[in-house]
Amino acid sequence: MAYDLNTEEKIKVAAAKIFEEKGFERTKNKDIADAAGINPALLNYYFRSKEKLFDAVLMDKIQTFSGVLFPILNDPNVALFDKIDILVDKYFKLFKENPHLAFFLMNELQNNKANFTRIIKNLPPLEDISIVKQFKEINPAINSLQFMINVMSITIFPFIVANAISAYEVFDNNEIDTIFEERRKMIPIWIRGMLQNNPVK
Amino acid sequence: MAYDLNTEEKIKVAAAKIFEEKGFERTKNKDIADAAGINPALLNYYFRSKEKLFDAVLMDKIQTFSGVLFPILNDPNVALFDKIDILVDKYFKLFKENPHLAFFLMNELQNNKANFTRIIKNLPPLEDISIVKQFKEINPAINSLQFMINVMSITIFPFIVANAISAYEVFDNNEIDTIFEERRKMIPIWIRGMLQNNPVK
DNA sequence: GTCTATAGGCCGATAGAC
DNA sequence: GTCTATCGGCCTATAGAC
Numbered sequence: 001m002a003y004d005l006n007t008e009e010k011i012k013v014a015a016a017k018i019f020e021e022k023g024f025e026r027t028k029n030k031d032i033a034d035a036a037g038i039n040p041a042l043l044n045y046y047f048r049s050k051e052k053l054f055d056a057v058l059m060d061k062i063q064t065f066s067g068v069l070f071p072i073l074n075d076p077n078v079a080l081f082d083k084i085d086i087l088v089d090k091y092f093k094l095f096k097e098n099p100h101l102a103f104f105l106m107n108e109l110q111n112n113k114a115n116f117t118r119i120i121k122n123l124p125p126l127e128d129i130s131i132v133k134q135f136k137e138i139n140p141a142i143n144s145l146q147f148m149i150n151v152m153s154i155t156i157f158p159f160i161v162a163n164a165i166s167a168y169e170v171f172d173n174n175e176i177d178t179i180f181e182e183r184r185k186m187i188p189i190w191i192r193g194m195l196q197n198n199p200v201k
Numbered sequence: 202m203a204y205d206l207n208t209e210e211k212i213k214v215a216a217a218k219i220f221e222e223k224g225f226e227r228t229k230n231k232d233i234a235d236a237a238g239i240n241p242a243l244l245n246y247y248f249r250s251k252e253k254l255f256d257a258v259l260m261d262k263i264q265t266f267s268g269v270l271f272p273i274l275n276d277p278n279v280a281l282f283d284k285i286d287i288l289v290d291k292y293f294k295l296f297k298e299n300p301h302l303a304f305f306l307m308n309e310l311q312n313n314k315a316n317f318t319r320i321i322k323n324l325p326p327l328e329d330i331s332i333v334k335q336f337k338e339i340n341p342a343i344n345s346l347q348f349m350i351n352v353m354s355i356t357i358f359p360f361i362v363a364n365a366i367s368a369y370e371v372f373d374n375n376e377i378d379t380i381f382e383e384r385r386k387m388i389p390i391w392i393r394g395m396l397q398n399n400p401v402k
Numbered sequence: 403g404t405c406t407a408t409a410g411g412c413c414g415a416t417a418g419a420c
Numbered sequence: 421g422t423c424t425a426t427c428g429g430c431c432t433a434t435a436g437a438c
Binding site for chain 3: 229230231241242244245249250251
Binding site: 023025026103106107109110111113116117120121143145146149150152153154156157158160161163164165167168170179182183186190193194195196 | 224226227304307308310311312314317318321322344346347350351353354355357358359361362364365366368369371380383384387391394395396397
């Protein structure tokens with residue numbers, strides 16, 4: 001915890017960490033207060049309620065996640081496999097710094113539909129997004145959406161599982177790093193492989 | 202709710218459904234009692250505590266999930282791509298019947314480490330599992346674990362997300378069915394494509 | 403702004419009647 | 421076995437002193 005934060009910022013930083021690890025219900029105001037080194041009553045003083053604090057934190061996290069995603073996917077000046085390369089690279093950095101982020105957002109996507117609905121409804125239609133057009137150029141017969149699903153799946157899902165099982169000591173940290181480092185390099189190649197081998201459905 | 206169940210079974214069936222949808226904390230004893238059509242006190246009479254009821258339900262669900270997985274992956278009489286084909290097919294059926302199952306288990310993998318540790322520690326070593334050997338036969342240079350991760354990722358992750366976003370009405374149910382039906386057919390082909398295109402790391 | 407004290411609600415568990 | 425009534429703990433929120 002940095003010492004130059006004001007009380008409001010301390011609360012938000014601590015809350016972000018603990019909500020991400022434990023979710024809304026299992027996080028108690030006292031947990032946040034202890035982590036922030038403040039009195040629990042201050043949480044209500046600054047944020048009115050636990051729920052409003054949570055919403056503020058959630059919005060930040062959604063922004064962090066999608067701020068990585070959309071600018072890359074929708075930049076027509078970046079070629080398809082460069083896009084995938086950059087996307088994978090950025091998500092690997094993001095999840096390394098925020099190991100619970102993917103899991104947390106997955107959870108909230110399920111629990112907290114109101115907050116996500118607004119965001120999803122504001123996205124441009126799929127067929128207008130640059131990467132979707134690029135998939136179609138390479139192979140007009142394929143379903144671009146399926147490839148987007150595949151890229152996201154093989155990028156994000158392993159982080160969710162790896163983080164969940166990290167406490168089980170099936171692999172040590174070095175092994176996990178090696179596995180992910182290899183994935184970072186291979187995912188664009190795997191996607192290429194999927195595309196080449198793809199007949200009309 | 203079937204009418205020929207005894208009270209204990211009614212409670213467990215109702216609990217399985219609601220715990221799967223909402224998780225442990227957000228599920229109240231009263232929710233289960235209402236769904237089962239019984240008095241909330243009976244939950245404690247039969248299962249002693251909410252937590253013990255949850256554990257009983259969780260064990261069943263882990264059994265359902267892994268009961269699909271391991272017999273297929275470890276059967277040396279089934280060829281590699283037949284394995285993948287069967288695996289994908291079975292999981293698609295399972296998740297269609299239990300839309301929240303993958304999400305629920307993902308969650309508990311994170312929250313409920315004690316219950317999973319025992320199970321994971323009892324698995325055979327990776328290199329002894331039939332499908333891992335078969336990956337190595339096809340291409341000795343590849344890392345089989347990575348392909349297992351890829352198969353599980355592109356199979357399971359889309360169900361987690363699709364279910365979570367189903368309330369958002371981005372796609373209607375027919376579209377979602379079509380997308381998943383295509384995935385069911387394509388996943389083995391995609392995996393083949395990944396393998397062919399894979400140099401030594 | 404920050405603290406202590408406590409109100410007030412919710413919920414799991416149990417006692418005890420039937 | 422099943423019900424009603426209630427206890428007791430936990431936790432969020434707030435009143436009020438400093």
